[in-house]
Amino acid sequence: MPADFASPAPRINAIATAVPDCDVHERYTEWAASQLDDERKAKLFRRMESRGGISHRYSVLTGGDAAMDFGSFYKRGDEPGTRARMERYAAHAPDLAMQAIAGLPSTEGITHIVIASCTGFLAPGLDQIIARRLGLSTGVERVSIGFMGCYAGVTLLRTAAHIVRSDPWARALAVSVELCSLHLQQSDNIESLLAMGQFADGAAAVIVSAQGEGLGLGKGLSLALEESDELITWTIGDSGFVMHLSGEVPGKLAEALDDASVCNAIMGDDPPVAWAVHPGGRSVLDAVERGLSLDPAALSASRSVLDTFGNMSSATVLFVLEKLAPDKPETGIALAFGPGLAMEGLRFGWVTGDA
Template identity: 55%
Template sequence: MSVTAHINAIGTAVPDQDIHQAFIGWARAQLRDPRQAKLFDRMAQRSGIAHRWSVLPQVTGSPVDPEGFYADSWPTTAQRMGIYSRAAPDLAAQAVDALAAKVSLDGITHLVLASCTGFTAPGVDQILAQRLDLSPSVERLLVGYMGCYAAVAALRSARHIVRSQADARVLVVCVELSTLHLQADSELEPLLAMLQFGDGAAAALVTSDPSGLAIGQPFSTNLPASGDLIRWDLGDHGFAMHLSGEVPGAIGAALADPAMLPVAPETVDSWAVHAGGRSILDAVTHALHLSDDALNNSRAVLDANGNMSSATLMFVLARILEGPPPTQGLALAFGPGLAAEGFPFTGVQP
């Protein structure tokens, strides 16, 4: 008999330092051409983002102000990873605490952790398992460097585990510290890419217990000739994000193919689309002929937190879990490749 995996609950966490306005002021100052500076201001105002949060050390101003992390010289990758190794487990633990306030975490059998913004060994999964006092026999899986769609990969893996072991209780965690990777740049496109990203973590419990959201058959596709549109390049001074302005158009063109999605868009009453940016959400809306409010959950997450890479989709799903059970939902995320991944879901009626 087939077993259905369910996302029973989701807890979320962000740091307490809002760096969005400070970044806008810094980025504007990098642009030497006044016309580009005005264009940046206009794009920032239209970004759909009001706040982005950072784990960087608190100072009297912001990370780009005097005494801030980025004030005097550009930190090395080693310095950035030093913060990641401490802050990523802390933020992940906060998300798990938020999850534990909603559902019992007794008897966890598996831990799946996704992150693309840092490396450390022992891994964040091991550090978190010890901090949570999980059994040494808990099976761990680290989903690394997949980018914004890694939440789908993590939840998909949890689904496979539950379907093969009906009594499994899988803790899924996404933690991303994107603000560790500010780059010295004076070009408009990379500054607009950096404008999107913030830090955040989310934790979900996935089991066969029929509560929350039932996860359907996942899907995945790579868009042809799109490998250079989204990249993370590892350098001596952090990870440099390349996010082409062509991404929304490529996504819109792909979604124009009816075979792209496993369910017809007109049957979906709950959309969980990765909030990668306003232009991406607009491209999805237009390509699928959705109503103006169809992606409200994604837009609300973008406004409050920016793009938190893999954690973002989990924040959107958390909002859906707070509302009435959907009849037919669809999760959809995009990332390096350019790849699109997702899964249908349905709400469990009380």
Template identity: 50%
Template sequence: MIDDRRNAAIFKRMVGRAGIDHRFSYFVPETDPDGFTADTEGFYRPGQFPGTATRMARFEKTAPMIAEQALDALGLDGERERITHLVVASCTGFVAPGIDQLIVKAAGLNPGVERTVVGFMGCYAAVNSLRLAHHFVRSDPAARVLVVNLELCTLHFQETGNIEQLLSMLLFGDGCSAALVTADETGIALDDFRATTIADSADAITWRIGDQGFDMHLSGEVPGKIQRALKFETERNDGDGLLRGTRPEDYGVWAVHAGGRTILDAVESGFGLPGDALHWSRGVLRDFGNMSSATLMFVLQRVLGQAGLSVDRATKGFAVAFGPGLAAESFRFTTV
């Protein structure tokens, strides 16, 4: 969709530096004889990209099936009837009855399960959904909270030749995660949560509902703003800051939302982290791209599996994600 040869060359060079090898979509891709890669159903046709109503109808149909696959992978057979709470985070679709109710029905959960939807918060909704689950379990140690982060980002492709818009869209892929939060001493222990907002950055990341799906704006200034903010957090080093008076070297595990290569570079530079500290985040970015709120959960899954690095028991960890605001949502955890 880029007509200008120079812009096309710039676009290809930027894509080559993205640090992303694969992204996934629930659409089945097909290449027509003219080389326009689309889906087998013709959902995206040149000159005929669908309106928001059509996209939302597809979300209603597809999202519960994707969630059911994530639940199957979690291996809750025999335990589903024990689920007391369901927390669902998504910013890529709206429907009523809600996606939470659709998941309850599709997954065969108890219809009386307590449901909460974390809606339209963007990439850091993973932290907010875990924070809710954390509160539920602290108030009732018998609670068993199912957390689902479900994002169909490829539902919102826009027909445009604008390089900045295209690069923003092409960071993203579809993803869904399912996690169980309980008082059982296994997995990782969620310790505490804290959020902060970067001043004068409200327009840096926006996600608005348009007539042709949802419109993403991701400013090129975001990495620089994050890097400077995190450097300031490191230097202030007091109890009110994001690091709670600790130092980056106090944490042996880092789980950072893989929002993009330059975002991870900014975190690494701002916190002064060693080159391999964001190993899991860069791996998720490479293999899946940015899946909005599901991304951090994919990183935590690799931490749980200790993929590629050895993590000792009782290692302190730090997790953080960024999104509209421009805000940083964080929590500390311990491997157990």
């Protein structure tokens, strides 16, 4: 059993992911570029967007809405209000969550549900909706984690692990679902358009228990950088949730990770074999690689997820773990970044049924 793991260690027994059918990446690029009246700026935007390390992003929007045609959800001059966006969230988030859950081998014996989502609100919440659709006991214990942003995927796993540590017979279903495409904003600012051009929709579901083999979940790590609270913000406005992602984030992140105390806290006594780093953008992954002096291949799983799916907020780190799990890594660490600027981490490593 890896160091820093309780016995019996909480572990991910199964993990499954899902994305909607509609790939909107190329159409977004044209929609965003059309908002820049200066053709030189539009060309610059397209060039920078093409270097972002993303080939595909998926959205629950379909048909003309996904194409961003006139009269669609994002028609020019008439942005959808927060209510309209939340109606779409309520209509699509449960279905996408259930699509991910359907990929799990079994949901029998679930005692707890933990939900993470920062792109929408509804009540009764996703926790109750999912429990009802799965036919779970009305007494199943439920926890909802909201509005934490991209690092909530790590918090989701830590919460499920804490539940299992407190009750070794617990079987927790942890689900992240994010519909980032519901919060696009009209803008003539290249930095804002590039930031929005990273985000996509996706869901992930995991089973966490203290039985069987799987990715053991160990010690957590939290860090909030001083004087960085304006670098990443997520504000509820009249036209949805407005993301601000400063271009200073990669530099600040690399500087923080280069600090000896931070680096030692992440690396521990032995450097992890596997890295599940939230792909918050190509520049963020480059900053982590540079700040921690990692081999370029160390973040290959994260770069692959970014290329194939984009940044799905809290669900994304779970997509990375799904790619790493088949290799049964002996040791690893998951890292994710979000509003603050803050970082959440969690050690993991393969454990057998008797660990």
